[in-house]
Amino acid sequence: MATTIDEVYNNTWDDPRERSPLITGGLDYGQVTTTVTSIAESPAPPRAWYVLMAISLCLVGMLGTLLLHLILSGVGVWGNNNPTFWGWPIVNFVFWVGIGHAGTLISAILFLFRQNWRTSINRAAEAMTIFAVICAGLFPGVHIGRVWVAYWLFPIPTEHLAMWPNFRSPLLWDVFAVGTYATVSTLFWYMGMLPDLATFRDRATNKWKRMIYGILSLGWTGSARAWHRYEMAYTILAALATPLVLSVHTIVSFDFAVSQLPGWHTTIFPPYFVAGAIFSGFAMVITLLVPARALFNLQHLITMRHLENMCKIIVATGLMVGFAYTIEFFVAWYSGVKTETQTFVMRAFGPYWWAYWTMFTCNVFIPQLFWFKKVRTTPWAMVVICIFVNIGMWFERFVITVTSLCRDFLPSSWWYFRPTYVDIGMFIGSFGLFMTLFLLFCRFLPVVAMAEVKSIMPHEHEHEEDHH
Amino acid sequence: MHAAKKTKVTSPNVSLGDAGGSLILLGGIGGIGLIIAAFFLSFFVANGVTSFLHVYLVNFLFFVSISLGALFFVIVQHLTRAGWSVAVRRIAEILAGTIPYLAVLFIPILLSVIAPSVYGAPDYLLYLWANPSYATEILAPDKVAYYLNPTHFGVRALIYFGVWCIVARYYLNRSRIQDENGDYKLTTSMQFWSAPATLFFAITVIFASFDWSMSLAPIWFSTIWPIYFFAGGMLGAFCTIILILLMLQKNGILTEDVTTDHYHDLSKFTFGFIFFWSYIAFSQFLLIWYANIPEETIWYLPRLEGGWAWASLVLLLGHTLIPFLLMMPRTLRRNKNFLWYAVIALLAMHWYDHFWIVMPQMFVSLNDLAALEGVASEAPRHIFGPVEACCFLGMAMLYAAFFCWEAGDRPLIPLRDPRLKESLNFKVH
């Protein structure tokens, strides 16, 4: 059933006497299936898909070329200098890891909070998480300079090197945190996808598809015993992923905060980074899902209410981030420590004032528009604001990394940081990689967790209010 | 097999009834008596009024953090349009509703700040920065001029209590009016105001935590402090709500409407906040320990030396590791007998957390002052003694009296909340 959406039912009304429906259009189980599977089953994707794919592939090509250049020539091709040893690569890393937080947050934390609306968006968000983490891993991966010895990061015994990692270093914690996060997110994603892959298998019309989806779905039948263990496993994974998702950005923040550099060493960093990550992650989910739901006719599954809820989370986390900026500023003054105060004054009014105020405007001022319901229910407005949020969050990491480093304790080594074309090209290229993976995902895998959506649909015929 | 859906409250008793009156009398008189006893005892067994004020602050922070946690709980239930929690929300509303009375209990603390500069009273009562000579000699002049001075401290406290009283009373009163008229639009307006309320709550709690507990060590600073304070308060609030529900049900109140599933969810949140508190506490400790900057380690050093090292270990085990493991199994979380012990132990740990924050600072401050005056100081070490016991019991009895006073013989469950039905039929899968 290729649904054409003529009129989208607005389910954002808020009446305490009655819950608004989570999915609209009066779909039954079969229609939910066809809505989702039609994306992969249609002989050809929409034209926009091809256009986006072509652009993304060009960017991936650029990324690959620049990577080759970087590896052959060394990290000197970046703009990193002394004292700004961490430039764009780390900014990009933190940016992408942050974006990679929404997926697991939606599927794990909102699952534990029984927020049923998550079911329509968790699959796409999880996929986005994994792709973002791939993009994130790229940057520190090549930042080590000699990528062919990247295995030194792992505790692999070698007799002649006489060398092990230093486990007391936050950079090594990062290796473990991001590695664990990528692995567990992938397991979680795949685990959630098993029943849907089985649906794809059972609907496949040609032999190859049937075989590939058959192998991927591991012979899933949907037996009640399997569901019982599956639900338990899913709950446990969610319970594991919740502290994990907190720990990942916490440990990323440790990279900065265990140092003694003013502007980096502040105890609020762990929760502040996590809030920022959720903030940017949800912004990216909206940026992707608003066009995707229009492109693939998913308006009945990913409804206005889903988008509105995400907008609310964005404004809440945006305020948390804003509070953190303010507390940092206040405590820098309260501490009476000169270097601390100086760093923050310099951030706002020094050579990088433009970065600071871009960050502040995009992250704190602009999302306040979401206080208006009209804005929260206008898809294009959401996308515009969310793109601003993404820009702002990139600048936040830029401000943290560069402004603190470029003015270290020795005035003689102060230096202005400028990116090179390789920095800029690799960052844009990473978007190409991200988009390519996401577009492939949309085309070949279940974009919406069908089984989960079905489980929260009101049972037909009877028990109207009985939605679990 | 589908059990019939409950549509309204079925417990025989939904209010305290007559029992409240005697509790108020007992709690009020006993509480005030014990606090006065603690005051006089402090001259015999401790360091006089300074000791008393510190112990008093520990208890004040303990109860105020619980009420603030309860207030946040109420706001968040409206913010998220939660259905499951309606049956237990009134308890939290009443706990938050005691904030105006707690504001009265703040007066001794305020006096301790004003006294040194106005009456030239002893050098050091509670906050070291309130001592004019210390403030001018040690602290940055700006900080004293614009933040850490008695006037600003008092005005800020007034603002905090003002905001909290308005928000807490608003939610309690609206919810009670709804008991009478069942108007669902009240819920709509409570939901509407929940977002701005969160905002104001956050701002005030941030600075209240700086003012009341972080400024005990006036040169120390930690940006995560408000979250640490908040996390402990939320844990305290959930434990208190569970404890009150257990006591009420034991006395035949709300027996039918609050079910194991409600306890399960409340204790899930308790578990969550055990983890969250530990996460925040560990983050703060790790960052300061790792960077090893003297102006920051001064806060942890006295707590990791001598007897206080053991005290810190107790906190690590009792506030983090043991409850984390014990609250993990689902069967234990659903077991009321277990919950009795668990929440009392957790509340004790939450109290102990404040004790651990406040008391070591007294010795540090006494030593600092002695150093400033060029006198060798042998500040007495501290253990839990009769002053602490009396002060805690007194404040607890007063708090119970406040609760009963606010509860009166009015319903302890929002009788006509539009989402009550959802909550009564709530099941944890």
Added chain:
Amino acid sequence: MTQSTSHNSHSAPATGPTSRLVGILAEFSTPDQLVDACDQARQAGIRRMDAYSPFPVHGIDPAIGITRTRLPFLVLAVGLSGLFVAMGLQYAVNATDSIGPFPGYPFLISGKPLFSLPANIPVTFEVIVLSSAFATFLGSLALNGLPKFANPLHRIARFRKATNNGFFLMIEAEDPNYNPRTIRNQLEQWGAQSLEEVHLDLTDHKLPSFVRMVFVLLLAVCTLPPAILYRSLGESNTVPRLHFNPDMDWQYKSQAQQVAPDIAVGDEEERPMFRDLRAMRGEVPGTVIRGQLRDDRAFYTGISGAEAGLALNAGGASYVSIPNAQDEAPAEPDWLTQFPSNEKFAVNAQTMQRGKQRFDIYCAVCHGTTGEGNGMVNQRALTLNALGRASWVNAKSLHDYTVVDQPVGRIYDTITNGRGSMGPYRSQITPEDRWAIVLYVKALQDSLADAVAEDEEGKWVPVRTTPPAPVTEAEPAAADATTTEAETTEASGGQN
């Protein structure tokens, strides 16, 4: 919503010797009907059944009689072992000297203890989560018997709805209460829309043998690269490796004392920093670097009189003590016999403390904390000597009469410029600290005196009554080392 017409291209296969009846599959239209049917089947005494649905149907577990899975315990066990593995790994790697055949990595970094719990918690946490997550995922698959690609249910076309919008109940033929005659009626009574028998195909569907062969071969080939890698790990190779990029083997650099381009990097020429081909600027004539004036020459060289100036200009006094090619006995310079005294150095208890502390840092590793020449490095080196893996010359005992009799200036010079195989400590230890060490060495020597006696000036001084020990007392160990180094050392009076 259900379309219950049952026209399948390959419906139930003919019952014959090649297949076995597994059970009967009934379809229901709603999840509630399915739960009700399960309930009734259970009441009818049927135990061996399973329900199939596109999503987890709540309330079905008690109806079928599913007990709570033990998965959480499995995860807990694995998670706990993750805790111990992570802690053990970090302890072994960063706090021990060796892990089995592999060397450890016990280095103090940024002042953190080798095994420091707070810093080890993040990795421990991640390992616990990682291992628990794998336990959850693999454990749930294993308990569910997945992957399982051969399932008789997959041969039934209608069953494909089970992942879409169909709700199925299968009652197994092996159930004692399964009655092939009545079961159909019963199921229809309970609301089944369509019924179908499930048969297990017993014909041999094994993979052709050549496929298995290829598979085994592929597996074998896959093990080759790691095996080769492992073999080559401990090997050395004389062939220069391939350079896809410079890989830090060649770097642009200017060396401090470089006066001409002497490094060629590929086609590029190494450019010196300055026009005179130097990489560094010399001192400006007629100036003295701040703090380098050193006008108190005796203090800086340990030599009194005119020779001191000479020694200072030559960069040290060693020129006078190194024997020349003709083996002429060198003239001893005029060593200071009394400690110098200026604003930087004075003989007092504080200096003695300082001397002890510096001695314990720089000297004790070879000479031992008591100066008897038995420091840790020395002991270790002698062990290696015995194994023939080193040619170490024994460190001198500072209580040797040749040392005891040395004037203080001479000892100072030894620290400054080294003697024999002992290297110079000029750059590591400041002059005042060197004098402090000399002071401490003198005290050490006095501490082993046999008696004290009053001298002419009425001061108590240590007295030695035992005859001087032979100079070569410590030589046997050094004799093993037959290198020229040892000979030089002997010629210059051993290691002082």
